[in-house]
C-alpha cells in the first residue's frame with residue numbers, strides 16, 4: 327500500500343483503484359481507453375493487425391484492444407510489471423490472456439525491437455508527456471526499426487513553448503511541436519499533427535515512415551457532421567423566431583388576404599368572360 331501512495335498521480339485513492347490512478351486521473355480511466363480504441367479503429371485497425379502499445383500501463387486501453395484483436399496480435403511494453411498484473415487481474419482476467427495470448431515485455435529502455443516483429447500500428451499514449459528528450463529520441467529510433475511503409479504510429483505529447491530539459495521521467499514534460507518533428511526527422515520518420523480530442527488536452531501526432539504508402543483516413547468527417555447538425559438546428563431556431571415575429575405574422579396575413587382577393591378577381595374575370 328505504501329508503494330501505491332508514493333507513485334499515485336491521483337490524490338486520495340482506494341487501494342483497489344490504485345492500478346487506475348497510478349497512470350492518470352481515476353475518473354477518466356474509461357475515457358482514455360475509449361479515445362485510444364476509437365482512434366486506432368478509425369485509422370483502420372482491424373482484428374488481424376499487429377499492435378504495439380508502448381507504456382501500456384495497467385491495460386487501460388489494452389482491456390479493449392486485447393479482446394478485439396486476434397490471438398498474439400496485442401503487444402504491450404511496460405517496465406512496471408505489477409501494473410500489467412493488476413490490469414489482467416482486475417480488467418481482463420486470466421481466461422482472456424489464455425485465449426488472446428497478448429505478448430508483454432518489461433524492457434525499461436524503449437527497446438521496441440525486443441518483440442522481433444514489425445507492427446501495423448503502434449500507440450504511445452501519455453508516454454512522451456513524461457519522457458525525457460533522449461527517451462523520445464530512443465523510442466522513435468526503435469519504432470523506425472519495427473515499422474513498415476504502411477505502419478501508423480499514434481502518440482500524444484504535452485505541447486508547450488519550452489522543451490523539458492531534465493534527464494528523468496517526469497510528472498509532466500512539455501515539448502514544442504517543432505522539437506517532436508525534428509526528433510521524428512532524425513529517426514527517419516515524418517510527424518503529422520492530428521486533430522483528435524484528448525481529455526488532458528495533449529496533442530495527438532502520427533508518425534509514419536518517409537516512404538509511407540498507407541492511407542490516413544480523414545478524421546474530421548465526424549466533427550463536420552456535428553457542425554452541420556448544429557448549424558441546421560441553429561437555422562431552424564432562427565427561422566421559428568422570424569416566423570413568430572409580429573411584423574412577419576401581419577405580413578403572412580396580408581399575403582393570404584392578397585391571395586384571396588386575387589382569387590376572387592380571377593374568378594370574377596373568368597365568370598365575366600364566360601358570360602360574354
Ligand SMILES: C[S@@+](CC[C@H](N)C(=O)[O-])C[C@H]1O[C@@H](n2cnc3c(N)ncnc32)[C@H](O)[C@@H]1O
Pocket residue numbers: 349350358380381382383384385386387403404405406409433434435436450451452453456495
Ligand atoms: C501515464 S501512463 C500511460 C499508460 C497508457 N499508455 C495509457 O494510456 O493507459 C505512462 C506509462 O508509461 C510507462 N513507462 C515509464 N517508463 C517507460 C519506459 N521506459 N518504456 C515504456 N513505458 C514506460 C509507465 O510505467 C506508465 O505505465
